[in-house]
Amino acid sequence: MGDLGAEGPEWRERAACLRHPAVLFFGMDDAEAPGDRREREERAKLVCRECIVRLECLSHALEAREPYGIWGGLNEVERKARLRAMAKAART
Ligand code: SF4
Structure with a gap:
């Protein structure tokens, strides 16, 4: 989630990512090398x-289509x- 500011639902105040830089969750820019991105994402996960x-x-991210x-x-x-799988499950 990274740095979303002070506003927002209560759960954000208890987010573990508040103790980490937002760049870990969002990256620096589109020029990030695929290997670097994979490694960064694994650390964020x-x-x-x-x-x-x-x-x-x-739940928020899926609903808001972040x-x-x-x-x-x-x-x-x-x-x-995940959204595609949920939509498919809802149709069956
Ligand atoms: S699940 Fe990950 S991105 Fe979401 S609030 Fe927790 S640490 Fe942040």
């Missing part, structure tokens, strides 16, 4: 794994896959 508000965070960054332990590609 380790933070998420220990986060007590992971479910709230992921387009960038690691939220709830998933990157944007993984969140899109």
Whole structure:
């Protein structure tokens, strides 16, 4: 989740990522090398794994269609896959 500012739901105040730089969750820019990105994302996901508000965070990110960054332990590609799987399950 990174640095989202002081406003927002209560769960954000208990986010483990508040103790880490936002760049760990969002990267620096589009020029990030794929290997560097993978490594950074894995480090961010380790933070998420220990986060007590992971479910709230992921739920928010899916609902808000957050387009960038690691939220709830998933990157944007993984969140899109999760949304597709949820939509598919809802149709069956
Ligand atoms: S799950 Fe990850 S991104 Fe979400 S609040 Fe926790 S540490 Fe931050």
